[in-house]
Amino acid sequence: MRTRIFLAFLLFFCFMFSSLFAQTVLFEKPLSPRIANYDIDVRLDAEKYKIYGKEKLRWVNKSRNTVRELQFHLYLNGFRNSESTFMKESGGRHRNYKFEGDGWGYIEVKKIAPENGADLTEKMEFIQPDDGNPEDKTVFRLPLDRPIAPGGSITLNIDFEAKLPQPPFARSGAWKEYFFVGQWFPKIGVYQNGKWNCHQYHRNSEFFADFGVYNVKITVPNENIVGATGILVNITENEDGTRTHYYHAEDVHDFAWTTSPEFVEFTEQIEDVKVRLLLQKDHAAQAERHFVAARAAISFFQKNIGDYPYPNLTIVDPRRGAQGSGGMEYPTLITAGTFSHIPSGLRMPETVTVHEFGHNYWYGLVASNEFEEAWLDEGINSYVEMLIMDKFYGPKGSIIDLFGVKLNDLEMQRSQFVQIPDIDPIVQPSWQYYSSGSYGVNSYQKPVVMLKTLENYLGTETMFKILHTYFERWKFRHPGTQDFIQVANEVSGQDLSWFFDQALFSTAKLDYSVRGIRCKKVEKPKGYDYSLLLAADSLEEKKAEKDSFVVENDTLKSEQDSTEKDSKEFYESKVYVRRLGDFVFPVEVEMVFDNGDTIRENWDGKGYWKKFTYVKPAKLVFATVDPDNKILLDINLVNNSKTRKKSSAGINKITSKWLFLIQSFLDEPELLNLFSILMSIS
Amino acid sequence: MIWQSLKYGISQVWGNKRLIAFYYLLNLLLAFFLILPLHNVLNDFAGRSLMGAKLAESFDMNLFFELIHEHGDVLSLWMGLVFIGAIVYWLSMLFLSGGILHLFIHEKSGTIASVLGNSARYFPRMIRLSLWSLPVLGILLSVQFIYSGIQRLIFGSDPYQSVLYWGAWIKVALRFIIFWVFVVIIDYARIHLVQNDERKTRKSLLAALRFVIKNPGKAFGLKALLIVSGIFALVIYNLLQIPLSNSAGAGLFVLFFIQQIYMIFRSFLRLATFSSQAELYQDAESQERIDNAEEILLAV
Numbered sequence: 008m009r010t011r012i013f014l015a016f017l018l019f020f021c022f023m024f025s026s027l028f029a030q031t032v033l034f035e036k037p038l039s040p041r042i043a044n045y046d047i048d049v050r051l052d053a054e055k056y057k058i059y060g061k062e063k064l065r066w067v068n069k070s071r072n073t074v075r076e077l078q079f080h081l082y083l084n085g086f087r088n089s090e091s092t093f094m095k096e097s098g099g100r101h102r103n104y105k106f107e108g109d110g111w112g113y114i115e116v117k118k119i120a121p122e123n124g125a126d127l128t129e130k131m132e133f134i135q136p137d138d139g140n141p142e143d144k145t146v147f148r149l150p151l152d153r154p155i156a157p158g159g160s161i162t163l164n165i166d167f168e169a170k171l172p173q174p175p176f177a178r179s180g181a182w183k184e185y186f187f188v189g190q191w192f193p194k195i196g197v198y199q200n201g202k203w204n205c206h207q208y209h210r211n212s213e214f215f216a217d218f219g220v221y222n223v224k225i226t227v228p229n230e231n232i233v234g235a236t237g238i239l240v241n242i243t244e245n246e247d248g249t250r251t252h253y254y255h256a257e258d259v260h261d262f263a264w265t266t267s268p269e270f271v272e273f274t275e276q277i278e279d280v281k282v283r284l285l286l287q288k289d290h291a292a293q294a295e296r297h298f299v300a301a302r303a304a305i306s307f308f309q310k311n312i313g314d315y316p317y318p319n320l321t322i323v324d325p326r327r328g329a330q331g332s333g334g335m336e337y338p339t340l341i342t343a344g345t346f347s348h349i350p351s352g353l354r355m356p357e358t359v360t361v362h363e364f365g366h367n368y369w370y371g372l373v374a375s376n377e378f379e380e381a382w383l384d385e386g387i388n389s390y391v392e393m394l395i396m397d398k399f400y401g402p403k404g405s406i407i408d409l410f411g412v413k414l415n416d417l418e419m420q421r422s423q424f425v426q427i428p429d430i431d432p433i434v435q436p437s438w439q440y441y442s443s444g445s446y447g448v449n450s451y452q453k454p455v456v457m458l459k460t461l462e463n464y465l466g467t468e469t470m471f472k473i474l475h476t477y478f479e480r481w482k483f484r485h486p487g488t489q490d491f492i493q494v495a496n497e498v499s500g501q502d503l504s505w506f507f508d509q510a511l512f513s514t515a516k517l518d519y520s521v522r523g524i525r526c527k528k529v530e531k532p533k534g535y536d537y538s539l540l541l542a543a544d545s546l547e548e549k550k551a552e553k554d555s556f557v558v559e560n561d562t563l564k565s566e567q568d569s570t571e572k573d574s575k576e577f578y579e580s581k582v583y584v585r586r587l588g589d590f591v592f593p594v595e596v597e598m599v600f601d602n603g604d605t606i607r608e609n610w611d612g613k614g615y616w617k618k619f620t621y622v623k624p625a626k627l628v629f630a631t632v633d634p635d636n637k638i639l640l641d642i643n644l645v646n647n648s649k650t651r652k653k654s655s656a657g658i659n660k661i662t663s664k665w666l667f668l669i670q671s672f673l674d675e676p677e678l679l680n681l682f683s684i685l686m687s688i689s
Numbered sequence: 690m691i692w693q694s695l696k697y698g699i700s701q702v703w704g705n706k707r708l709i710a711f712y713y714l715l716n717l718l719l720a721f722f723l724i725l726p727l728h729n730v731l732n733d734f735a736g737r738s739l740m741g742a743k744l745a746e747s748f749d750m751n752l753f754f755e756l757i758h759e760h761g762d763v764l765s766l767w768m769g770l771v772f773i774g775a776i777v778y779w780l781s782m783l784f785l786s787g788g789i790l791h792l793f794i795h796e797k798s799g800t801i802a803s804v805l806g807n808s809a810r811y812f813p814r815m816i817r818l819s820l821w822s823l824p825v826l827g828i829l830l831s832v833q834f835i836y837s838g839i840q841r842l843i844f845g846s847d848p849y850q851s852v853l854y855w856g857a858w859i860k861v862a863l864r865f866i867i868f869w870v871f872v873v874i875i876d877y878a879r880i881h882l883v884q885n886d887e888r889k890t891r892k893s894l895l896a897a898l899r900f901v902i903k904n905p906g907k908a909f910g911l912k913a914l915l916i917v918s919g920i921f922a923l924v925i926y927n928l929l930q931i932p933l934s935n936s937a938g939a940g941l942f943v944l945f946f947i948q949q950i951y952m953i954f955r956s957f958l959r960l961a962t963f964s965s966q967a968e969l970y971q972d973a974e975s976q977e978r979i980d981n982a983e984e985i986l987l988a989v
Contacts, residue, residue: 183847289849327850347850411934414750422754631739643759644751648739657744658736660941662728667948669720669771673778674955677868680861 031222031240031255038316039218039258039483042067043195050226050249051188051266056110056173056181062165062192063122065219068155070198075154077161078134078205079147082190083179085208086112086172090142092135093177096210096438101177104331110173112180116147116193122162125152137207137438145208146196165193175325175332177210178342187325187332187342189263190214197376199485206378209438211446213370213377213384216260218483226251227266234285234321235264236340258316258483259338260374265323273298277305280315286324289347293356297322297343300357303399304364311471312368312391313478320367322360334359336366352409354400358416362392372482380488381437381446382511386454387474387491393417393455420455421639424448428642429514433457434488456639457510463637464506465499473498509590510640516588519612519632520646521596526627529577580627582619582649586612590640597634600625607634627651690972691910698965702957704798708789711801712956715781717949723774726767730760745937783819786963787811790883793964794971814882818890822875825894829867833860873912874901876962880970904973911969915962919955926951 044067049060068074085093088111099106120126133144155161169191174182179189196205197217204215225233226249233239237256244250256262270285273294282301284294301322309315323342325333333344341363345356365388369375375383396405396416404413430445433453440446462470477486477494492507509515584596591612598606602625610617621627631648633641641647671678702709735741740752757764788808792799836859844852878890878897887893901908926947933944 287850289851328847346854348854418750418754421751425754425758629739643755645735645738645740645755645759650737650739650742653732653736654742654745655732655736656937656941657741657746658728658731660745660937661731661748662724663941663945663948665727666720666724667945667952669723669774670716670948670952672771673716673720673775674952674959676775676779677865680864680868 033238033255033257033318034316037258040067040069041219041258042069042217043260044219044221045192045262046222047192047262048224048226049192051186051228053184053186053228053231056171056186058169058171058188058191060165060167060169060192062163062167064163064165064193064195065160066155066163066195067160068157068198070201071157072198072201073154073156074151074198076151076203077149077163078196078203079149080190080194080196080205080208081114081116081145081147082194082208083112083114083169083171084144086176086180087144088142090140091145091208092138092140092143092438093145093208093210095140097177097443101210101331102334104176106172106176108173110176110180112170112172112176114167114169114191114193117166117168119149119163119165119193121151121153122164127152135207136205137209137436140207143207146205148203167193175329178332178335180329180332182326182329184269185265185267185326185329187263187265187323187329189261189332189335189337191263194261197485204376204378206436206438209378211381211440211443211450212437213381214261215376215378215485216374218258218260218374221254221256221259221262223254223256223262223264224251225254225264225266228268230268231266232268232270232272232285233264233266234270234283234323234340236262236338238319256338259371261337263337263340265332265340265342267326269326270324275301277302278309279318280305281319283319283321284324285321287326289327290324290345293345293349296345296351296356297324297360300360301364303357303395304361307395307398308365308368308391312474313372313482315367316372317367320364322363334363336363336370338367338371341366350409352404352407354396354406354408357400358392358396358406361395362388365391365395368478373478374483374485375487376485377437379436380434381450382433382454383486383488383491385450386433387458389420389451390455390458391474393420393459417455417459417639420452424452424456425642428453429516432514433511453510460510460638460640461495461503461506463635463639465501469499505591513589515590516642517590517592517638517640518586518588518642518646519592519594519638520585520587520643521582521630521632521649522585522616522646523581523583524627524630524649524651525581526578526651529579529622577622577624578626580621580623582627582630583616584610584619584630584632585616586614587646588642592638592640594632594638595634597631599628599630601628690969691907691914694911694965694969694972695914695961697968698793698961698963701793701797701964701968702960705792705960707801708792708804708960709953709957711804712785712960713949713953715785716778716952716956719774719778719781723771726763726770730763730767731756734760747935783815784808784812786879787815787883789960789963790879790967793967794880794884811883814888814890815879818875818878818882818893821890821894822871822878825874825898826871829871830864832867833863836860836863869912869916870901870909873908874898876966877901877908877970880967884967884971884974900970900973907969907973908966911965912962915958915965919958922951922954922958 044065046063047060049058051058066077085091086106088094089099094106116128116131118126119128119131127149130150131147133147135141135143136146151161171186171188172180174180175187179187179191181187194216196203197215206212221237223235225235226245227233229248229250233252235252235254236259237254240253240255242250242252254264265285269288271288271291273284273286275282275298282298284297286294286297301320305315317339319339321340323340325342325344330344333342335342341360343356343359343363349355366384369388370377370384377384393416401415403415405415406419407414427445427448430441431449433449437446437450440449458470473495476498477491480494481490488511492504495503580598580600582596582598594610594612596608596610596619598619598621600623604623604625606621608619629648629650633647636644734756735744735752740749743749744752785804785808787810788804788806791807791811792804796803836856840848840852840856874897877900878893881887881896882890882893929947930944933940933947936944
């Protein structure tokens with residue numbers, strides 16, 4: 008009997024264990040190399056804005072080298088004082104938020120030791136691989152007593168304490184009852200090509216890390232709602248009035264969490280993804296707006312780019328006064344951003360939701376190095392964001408559709424690109440840009456315009472194939488710019504290096520322009536020894552022989568329509584096209600004549616100029632370079648065309664509207680008072 | 690009394706139609722002068738491009754951003770010009786107010802030359818009156834800070850965004866009311882100044898304050914009627930302009946015509962305000978004098 012009872016208990020425990028194990032395994036087969044694996048137990052002291060953590064890191068050496076030291080990020084030390092590299096570079100400003108007051112944050116490693124090994128805390132040494140700033144403590148190296156051979160691994164126990172900046176600044180921090188905890192634990196760098204890739208925390212840089220499994224237990228006050236990377240395994244009640252929320256994530260390369268008693272929670276199943284929305288109370292009415300955007304993004308990505316492998320997604324709405332943590336991406340957890348009573352025509356919450364979800368692909372799954380090649384994440388993601396926004400909310404007014412003002416995503420991106428198109432190349436380390444504005448343009452907007460130009464050049468289907476192939480080939484790996492170019496070349500079947508060399512690695516401006524058009528009646532030549540070729544009589548002879556003849560630099564072309572054979576009047580039309588920038592791109596040139604004839608010519612765009620001359624029984628009306636508006640990298644689209652006659656109708660329309668606005672402003676200046684609403688909200 | 694004053698004011702303005710034309714043309718000419726540089730910049734920039742031609746159909750945001758990029762400095766200068774233009778216009782209105790009020794109070798009908806002459810006569814006093822009125826404006830504007838204090842008292846230093854949002858609307862409404870109250874006071878101060886040929890502008894300001902405090906219903910009632918008329922005209926204008934807002938060619942001409950009709954009505958309304966208020970003030974004062982005389986007689 009006892010034996011039977013024992014066996015029954017044994018079976019029960021086996022079942023319990025296996026069911027518990029089953030709960031915490033997301034993927035039967037690992038999707039990634041799982042190099043950096045973390046078990047973290049963290050407790051929040053909400054009153055002191057502090058966290059106390061115990062971290063167990065298991066790092067696997069998948070390189071061919073023996074590793075003798077490890078390098079770690081301590082990102083929160085970027086907010087330790089005014090002398091950190093982050094603060095020096097930013098001047099205390101990040102994304103329009105200013106770090107003020109005494110809300111400094113920090114992280115301290117209290118103890119670090121290999122499992123069953125000697126304490127290595129004393130051996131920790133802060134290093135500054137990027138700028139040598141001795142005050143920067145965002146990276147440390149740890150020499151090892153026992154090197155790790157290829158294929159070997161190490162398990163380290165790390166005790167740490169951190170204080171979160173208040174209010175949240177540069178993605179992470181706390182404000183009142185709200186906490187957004189990102190870049191919060193000692194995080195190992197990436198060992199790549201025989202050395203550590205572990206950059207300091209910079210104003211313009213984001214992150215780079217290896218994939219792994221995370222088991223994180225988060226202890227917070229009882230009444231707090233928690234959102235985190237991964238799936239919730241369980242919640243346990245503690246005797247001290249706290250709860251521990253246990254989260255598990257696989258094949259991710261970062262972990263972030265948030266907590267607040269003020270969140271209002273909404274959930275919705277979108278395709279195979281359970282979406283959880285944690286909104287602030289006074290934004291609760293905007294839940295549907297977020298879900299609509301999430302639906303658009305998830306369906307677009309799953310259909311065109313690839314499968315989203317995780318079962319869930321959490322969207323976090325930062326608290327008022329804590330917008331510094333808004334608009335940020337972490338694996339399966341993103342922060343959005345909105346305002347109370349934001350008009351439906353201002354699609355800020357939608358854009359941010361779409362954008363940040365996209366990062367789960369281009370940062371989360373395709374883990375490129377954001378320190379060194381930010382465009383691979385931000386640029387490609389902004390491009391797809393633009394496709395989604397303009398498809399689902401556009402094509403006109405996808406971003407702003409208010410009081411008759413319509414702005415779509417592509418226009419918004421291009422508007423910023425044309426302001427500073429040539430200060431830096433796209434590809435370079437993020438802290439080496441001329442300014443944060445230049446970093447922004449070259450990491451976000453210029454890549455959008457570049458990829459849209461490429462899409463127009465190759466075709467939408469090919470472009471989607473490139474993105475899909477790049478994603479499938481490089482997910483759970485660390486691709487670089489050359490890997491993207493290789494995929495583009497392979498999928499398109501073309502060597503596109505001429506394009507990428509100029510667009511990614513140079514500051515060359517693209518600007519083609521129709522500088523002038525001339526049209527004059529062909530007169531009979533006068534004087535001695537003139538050429539018969541252009542004589543009107545001769546033209547009539549030519550009419551019978553040939554339909555057209557055109558002069559291109561030294562070549563003459565002319566054209567005669569059969570219906571106009573009796574016409575005596577011929578016009579010589581000249582079109583002068585110039586390349587004003589250094590960026591060479593093949594262009595089409597279109598000429599339209601007053602009899603409805605249209606001629607399209609191809610120019611390889613290599614020379615500094617090209618002249619087209621036509622002799623036709625019709626007058627030239629206008630000429631356009633890039634008539635289908637494909638080359639959006641062209642920084643000046645207005646000079647792409649020239650009309651023979653001035654057309655003032657449109658300009659008169661605009662100026663008459665402005666005339667009335669000025670009349671009203673002069674007569675009723677008090678109406679300007681209404682603008683203060685916008686100021687108050689923002 | 691309000692209706693009578695309004696009726697009288699309107700009839701008086703109707704009898705001086707040239708003044709409406711003068712007022713309107715001043716507004717149109719200055720606006721035209723201010724818009725001309727923008728028109729020229731746009732014409733040079735896009736007048737011979739397809740994008741310029743397409744503007745007749747719809748506005749292209751690329752044009753707008755490229756214009757900023759190419760001519761950002763010119764546009765900044767232009768904005769400055771508009772600001773200066775607004776000041777010039779305000780000064781012109783201040784200048785003309787003396788002559789117009791003189792016409793309505795003392796002459797009933799007159800010529801533009803006489804209006805200009807009297808405007809010049811009163812202008813230094815109008816300037817002084819404006820300067821004296823600044824403290825009044827400051828005191829009135831401080832009311833919005835009282836609102837901010839009350840909001841902080843009720844909702845604390847960390848209110849929900851919805852509180853800030855509705856608070857912003859309340860402040861806008863408050864500022865409109867403050868502005869209108871201020872304009873009413875200044876209007877009656879100017880009337881007092883012209884009616885009594887007052888040299889000491891402080892006295893006019895105090896007299897206006899007294900008048901408004903003693904006759905709030907009449908003073909603000911009349912102003913409210915005129916404001917409502919303005920809002921009514923704006924609503925009608927908007928109903929008419931919406932279907933035409935994207936038109937070109939003849940439609941654009943019709944839109945321009947409607948806009949100018951609206952602006953002419955605004956000029957008419959502004960003059961009617963002066964005239965009606967002057968009438969109301971005179972009536973109220975004469976009534977007061979009669980009441981005073983009766984009191985003296987009764988006392989005797």
